[in-house]
Amino acid sequence: MSNPLPADLRYTESHEWVRQNPDGSLTIGISDHAQHALGDLVFVETPEAGRVLAAGEACAVVESVKAASDVYSPLAGTVLEANAALAEAPEKINADPYGDGWLWRLKPASPAAFAALLDATGYQRLLAAAE
């Protein structure tokens, strides 16, 4: 895929992305590569507000017509809110993975953890190596 990766985001090896918001909270979703690999999404289960997540914890499920896939929390923290619009319109993830298709917002346990994630260059390298 040739779509350039948003440079302001951080990424994980399990294909989540993380955006740092001005208030210090983090928004999390799945990458364009991930949504493309999964195909048409038809059901999404997101974590409840207030849930405390460990880094790497499976906390959301995205289901395509074909299969269910876990989504892992890229960092430790507390869930602030989930994207309620996805319950009725999971296809938003396919249409706009880095925008309307966001999954949940997190208050990170450690403010420094964000910078330790893969940057766009690192994630791009990972995708290239997997091809």
Next chain:
Amino acid sequence: MTQQTPLHARHVELGARLVDFGGWDMPLHYGSQLEEHHAVRRDAGMFDVSHMRAVDVEGPGATSFLRQLLANDVARLATPGQALYSCMLNEHGGVIDDLIVYGRAPGRYRLVVNAGTAAGDLRWIVAQAGAFAVTVAERGDLAMIAVQGPNARERAAGLLPPADRALALALANFHATSLALLDGSVFVGRTGYTGEDGFEIMLPAEHAVELWNRLAGAGVRPCGLGARDTLRLEAGMNLYGNDMDEATSPLEAGLGWTVSFGPGRDFVGRAALERARAAGVARRQVGLLLEDKGILRAHQTVHAGDAGDGETTSGSYSPTLERSIALARVPAATGTMVEVDIRGKRLRARVVKPPFVRHGRARIQL
């Protein structure tokens, strides 16, 4: 080594996502499985099913042989070209494969079997043929394209010369014929695996790409195995290896209607099925419609209260119903509501009688 159909290069050109299916490198979808599904329900779609295997069984002993080999009775084939769906059973009454048998002429039959089971099927058929005066010929030289949907027959027949066109359009449901085209080597059946009207077309492999391209030019949309799976599930059709296998009796797989227990015929597996019937069949296949939010998948536990537990054998999102549906094997005494364990949560599902969808319309109450 994965095998490739004669259309493989075409799928790659079309940008298909390819997956291994029964040892074959096959298209899962060409971009959107949902759009392909809807194309078949609403218009016309085509599937490369060349991984499936045609097997010709011919000779003076062919009818007697198939009456012994198959659980359904080829003597039911009353008119030339008529087709029959049947299970092929082992001595324990387990399903070796499910197949379509076309009666082409007296003593001439064509079986179409599943890709993943084809090699084992062939060995079994040849071994069973023993003393019968038949020849068994695997037709690896044929490609197969299924053209399905409310407009499928019209689009496909429109490509044919007038006489062949008339022949194809005159086919009754579940009947087949050879066309005059290509010296009689094109075989067209009004059969399918989607719950829609359409044709399954077998032809010499070297002509497959030309047919595919001409169908595409006539507005028939290429569809992958993903859509094929959701279409067949909505149609309440079993998938071999998911919904039944060698350890499953057809009586527990919703296929009792395909077993012909008429007198005077000792088909393989009959004695075992009769013992099972006399003892009482403990499990049955049902359809499930999920009432709560979520997606049913294969191998989820079904809780049927005091009746006991069962298991889903196929499950998916239904693009036509916009709900989740499944086939499940459950205790015979299962009532009208069950609970399905999805990731540790018990969600409510209603027991329904498949098909879920036929000819573009819901056949169950939502």
